[in-house]
Amino acid sequence: MGASEKQGSLTSASPGVAEPEPMVADAAEEWIAVASPGQLMWWKFRRHRMAVVSAAVLAVFYFVALFAEFFSPYDPNAFDAKYKFVPPMQISFINGEGNFTFRPGVYGLISHRDPETLRITYETDKTAWYPIHFFVRERPYKLFGLFETDIHLYGLGEEAGDLKIFVLGSDRLGRDMASRVIYGARISLSIGMVSVFLSLTLGVVLGGISGYYGGWIDNLIQRVIEFIRSVPTLPLWMALSAALPNTWSQTQRYFGITVILSVIGWTVLARQVRGRFLALRTEDFVLAARLNGASDLRIILRHMVPSFTSHIIASLTLSIPGIILTETGLSFLGLGLRPPTVSWGVLLQEAQNIRTVALAPWLLLPGLAVVISVLAFNFVGDGLRDAADPFNR
Amino acid sequence: MLQFIIRRSLVALVTIWIISIVSFAIIQLPPGDFLTTYAANLAAMGERVPEQQLAAMRERYGLGQPIVVQYLKWMRGVLQGDFGRSLEWGVPVSTMLWDRMGLTVLVGLSSVLFVWSFAIPIGVYSAIRQYSLGDYFFTFIGLLGLATPNFLLALVLMWIGFAWFGQNVGGLFSPEYSNAPWSVGKVIDLLKHLWIPMLIVGTSGAAGLIRTMRANMLDEINQPYVETARAKGLSERRLIWKYPVRVALNPFISTVGYALPDLVGGVLITAVVLNLPTVGPLLVRSLLSQDMFMAGAIVLIISVLTVIGTLLSDILLAVFDPRIRLE
Numbered sequence: 017m018g019a020s021e022k023q024g025s026l027t028s029a030s031p032g033v034a035e036p037e038p039m040v041a042d043a044a045e046e047w048i049a050v051a052s053p054g055q056l057m058w059w060k061f062r063r064h065r066m067a068v069v070s071a072a073v074l075a076v077f078y079f080v081a082l083f084a085e086f087f088s089p090y091d092p093n094a095f096d097a098k099y100k101f102v103p104p105m106q107i108s109f110i111n112g113e114g115n116f117t118f119r120p121g122v123y124g125l126i127s128h129r130d131p132e133t134l135r136i137t138y139e140t141d142k143t144a145w146y147p148i149h150f151f152v153r154e155r156p157y158k159l160f161g162l163f164e165t166d167i168h169l170y171g172l173g174e175e176a177g178d179l180k181i182f183v184l185g186s187d188r189l190g191r192d193m194a195s196r197v198i199y200g201a202r203i204s205l206s207i208g209m210v211s212v213f214l215s216l217t218l219g220v221v222l223g224g225i226s227g228y229y230g231g232w233i234d235n236l237i238q239r240v241i242e243f244i245r246s247v248p249t250l251p252l253w254m255a256l257s258a259a260l261p262n263t264w265s266q267t268q269r270y271f272g273i274t275v276i277l278s279v280i281g282w283t284v285l286a287r288q289v290r291g292r293f294l295a296l297r298t299e300d301f302v303l304a305a306r307l308n309g310a311s312d313l314r315i316i317l318r319h320m321v322p323s324f325t326s327h328i329i330a331s332l333t334l335s336i337p338g339i340i341l342t343e344t345g346l347s348f349l350g351l352g353l354r355p356p357t358v359s360w361g362v363l364l365q366e367a368q369n370i371r372t373v374a375l376a377p378w379l380l381l382p383g384l385a386v387v388i389s390v391l392a393f394n395f396v397g398d399g400l401r402d403a404a405d406p407f408n409r
Numbered sequence: 410m411l412q413f414i415i416r417r418s419l420v421a422l423v424t425i426w427i428i429s430i431v432s433f434a435i436i437q438l439p440p441g442d443f444l445t446t447y448a449a450n451l452a453a454m455g456e457r458v459p460e461q462q463l464a465a466m467r468e469r470y471g472l473g474q475p476i477v478v479q480y481l482k483w484m485r486g487v488l489q490g491d492f493g494r495s496l497e498w499g500v501p502v503s504t505m506l507w508d509r510m511g512l513t514v515l516v517g518l519s520s521v522l523f524v525w526s527f528a529i530p531i532g533v534y535s536a537i538r539q540y541s542l543g544d545y546f547f548t549f550i551g552l553l554g555l556a557t558p559n560f561l562l563a564l565v566l567m568w569i570g571f572a573w574f575g576q577n578v579g580g581l582f583s584p585e586y587s588n589a590p591w592s593v594g595k596v597i598d599l600l601k602h603l604w605i606p607m608l609i610v611g612t613s614g615a616a617g618l619i620r621t622m623r624a625n626m627l628d629e630i631n632q633p634y635v636e637t638a639r640a641k642g643l644s645e646r647r648l649i650w651k652y653p654v655r656v657a658l659n660p661f662i663s664t665v666g667y668a669l670p671d672l673v674g675g676v677l678i679t680a681v682v683l684n685l686p687t688v689g690p691l692l693v694r695s696l697l698s699q700d701m702f703m704a705g706a707i708v709l710i711i712s713v714l715t716v717i718g719t720l721l722s723d724i725l726l727a728v729f730d731p732r733i734r735l736e
Contacts, residue, residue: 243424246719247712250674251692252431255704258696259438341558345678348560349693364561368682373568380568383561390556 057326060403067399070392077389081201085157088195089171089181092358096180096190098127101376102138104185104193112145121147122172122181148181149173185378187366196358197382203359205389207274207343208336214278216332219285226286227293228316234290241283253277253342257351266357273352277342281335288331292324326404334397337390344386360386413727421720425713429487432709433480436493436701466494487709493702495695502706506688510710512581513687516606517676521669523611524618531615532622533654536630551616559675562609563682581606581685606683610675617671625657659730669718673711 051059062068080087105122112123124144128137148170156166172181180186184193226237253276260272296302297320305319346352347361348368355362363382367373373380448463470482470493486493492502535544554562581602582595629635630653638648680689688707695703 243427246424246670246716247428247431248670248673248677248715250677251708251711252435254692254696255435255438255708258699258704259435337556341556344558345560348558349678349681350697351693364564367564370564370567370571373564374571377568377572380561380564383558383564386558386561387553387556391552394552394556 057403061399064395064399064402066395070395071399073388073392074396077201077392078205080198081205083159084198084202085159086167087169088192088198089168090192090195091155092191092196092199093356094191096186098178099125099180099182099186099190100136100188102182102186102190103376104378105182106140107148107183108145110145111147112143117147119147121145124179146172146175146179184381185376187376187379188372193363193378193381196363197360197385199358200360200363200382201385201389203270203353203357204340204343204361204386207270207277207359208340208393211274211278211339212281212332212336214275215281215285215335216328218278218282220289220328222282223286223289224293224316227290228297228312228320230294237286238290241286244283250342250345253279254346254349254351257346269353270357273343273346277339281339284335285328285331288327289324292327293320296320296323326400330397330400330404333393333400336397337393340386340390340393410727414724417720417723417727421716424716428712428716429484429709430480432705432712433483435708436483436705437476439699439701487706492706492709495703496698496700498700498703502703505691505703506706506710509686509688509691512685513676513680513689513711514714516581516603516610516680516685516687517673519603519607520610520614520672520676523607524614524672527611528615528618528622529654529658532619533626533649533657535619535623536626536657537649539627547619550612551619554612554616557613559609559613559679560682562612563606563679566605566609567683581687606676606679606685609679609683610672613675614672622657626653629653629657659726669722670715673715677711 102125107120107122109117109120111117111119111121122145124141124146126139126141128139129135130137149172150170152168152171152173153166154168154171156164158164170181172179180192182192182194184197186192187196222237226234256276257273260269264272302315302319305315310319343352343359344361344364347354347359348364350365353359353362355365360382364380364386367376367379367383469486470479483493490503492506494500495502495505498505531547535547538544581599583598583602632653635648635653638652639645643651676687677689677692679685680687681693684690688711692704692707694700695707
């Protein structure tokens with residue numbers, strides 16, 4: 017009983033130590049504002065403008081990925097031989113008669129076949145204009161495998177006939193790039209999350225053991241980490257993922273790759289956790305808890321872990337980009353995920369040779385999605401790292 | 410000093426030994442033994458392997474014997490420069506590797522030099538002109554370099570070269586030199602092509618190092634000793650390069666050790682896109698076709714070279730900074 021009381025007074029005392037100056041200023045003189053550490057972190061995070069913007073960008077990305085069926089006009093693997101390598105369509109507010117409208121629309125396509133190279137080229141037909149319909153009802157699907165619906169964010173209505181809308185162009189089989197990038201986001205963004213979670217588990221457990229107990233077990237774990245960090249890991253992971261059986265299903269392969277990727281991430285996290293443990297082990301509040309007879313597990317989980325969760329969240333965020341980049345790289349080389357799974361890396365595989373890229377540069381657009389999300393994760397991670405220690409500076 | 414070098418070398422030796430085990434494990438990864446695959450491959454092409462030869466190979470690699478024996482037999486071969494036979498090409502792995510390995514090391518080394526010669530001055534500049542336009546510019550470029558996968562940068566550069574300059578920027582040699590024996594002309598041709606992979610691998614490698622260098626410099630630049638030097642009337646230029654830069658370089662050199670493995674990975678992937686005659690494309694190909702002796706050998710050599718590079722940078726660090734030797 018005594019132990020828990022002391023604890024309570026200790027934790028409630030810490031926010032009072034560093035009073036938030038900016039907020040007190042506009043409050044009444046006598047009124048003392050008390051901000052929780054969470055609030056302090058939020059204020060600090062808000063000051064990092066790029067981080068806030070990036071967080072918003074990521075939120076949009078994840079939202080779109082979550083509702084991929086709704087946001088994508090077509091099935092990502094539906095091909096159409098009539099529309100190969102269609103360049104991104106221009107969205108126009110001028111309709112077929114040359115008048116301005118408030119509805120966005122696209123022009124029809126006229127295809128030509130080059131008599132010598134037999135390559136099909138497309139020309140926009142400015143006289144045929146088809147408005148874009150929003151919340152169109154077509155192609156029924158099951159949202160999250162539960163709700164039957166057929167609403168899509170946008171599409172061409174029935175008057176367009178069999179013309180399709182390609183906002184980001186189409187690939188060599190006439191598949192809609194926009195739909196593919198959206199579905200790819202689902203895989204590429206989730207694989208980062210899932211494997212970061214795995215490496216977190218590994219990192220916290222091993223780093224925790226290493227930092228809390230020290231001694232030979234610390235030594236062993238540190239040598240393993242040093243080994244992993246001193247060899248070029250890429251060829252190793254390439255070899256490992258090449259060894260995944262070809263007979264595996266898409267889902268099995270996804271989790272296989274996830275496991276392989278998280279084996280990269282855990283070393284950095286384990287180092288961080290260990291460093292934190294080493295620093296905290298000698299703190300007074302840990303000593304106080306120990307003197308009160310708290311068990312090891314209780315000290316670790318109730319006293320030490322809460323004081324560095326924010327740091328861990330920050331370094332987690334910073335390690336997601338590496339995972340996304342590695343997955344993209346592996347899939348690009350054909351060693352990671354494979355079609356028909358759609359990830360950004362798989363999509364970039366289509367742009368592997370220079371002739372295709374020269375012919376259809378829009379196939380590089382999934383790369384832009386990779387760059388944006390990796391940048392955003394870096395900024396958010398930076399902001400979180402600064403905010404993780406709100407009592408600093 | 411000598412003690413330090415010996416200790417570090419021993420650690421490196423142990424690392425190399427573990428690497429050899431890992432590489433051997435990679436060879437064993439695919440199901441079934443490779444000899445059956447080899448015979449099946451040849452049979453598919455309409456060739457028959459004489460039973461005698463198969464038996465000889467079985468003996469040579471210790472197939473059917475305990476795994477430790479297989480490992481020892483493989484290691485003995487490796488130490489004598491025999492990495493086994495490539496199943497895909499039907500020739501000894503070593504004959505295919507050495508040429509490409511030389512070029513790989515060349516691309517890797519030149520990228521390292523490129524990274525160093527850019528990251529250090531830019532990091533110093535960003536620190537002494539903190540929050541200036543230039544600082545923001547380099548930070549932005551650095552972040553972009555960090556966020557762009559190497560192969561994407563390579564693709565974009567190739568596309569720009571192809572679409573706007575009508576040039577194919579891939580490869581390390583012009584067609585007329587690719588199979589020619591070494592000559593002055595070939596070396597010049599190589600240098601003309603080398604800068605592109607160097608630039609691509611360098612930008613992503615440099616980004617991290619610029620940030621490290623900048624942070625280290627910022628830690629040092631407000632130290633009392635800098636103030637003292639300034640008070641003595643030392644010119645700003647001399648002062649910066651003589652004191653804080655030297656101190657800031659130390660953690661920098663030690664990060665280079667960890668940067669090297671990443672850099673090697675970058676070289677591998679970039680080489681695939683640019684179609685360089687290095688081991689990168691060979692590794693990917695061998696992995697895709699499960700040509701495991703080839704893959705294992707490449708992983709082994711690349712890793713060992715990296716460990717040696719790291720060892721050298723550690724020793725270099727100890728030469729620069731006596732504190733390290735006492736550790």
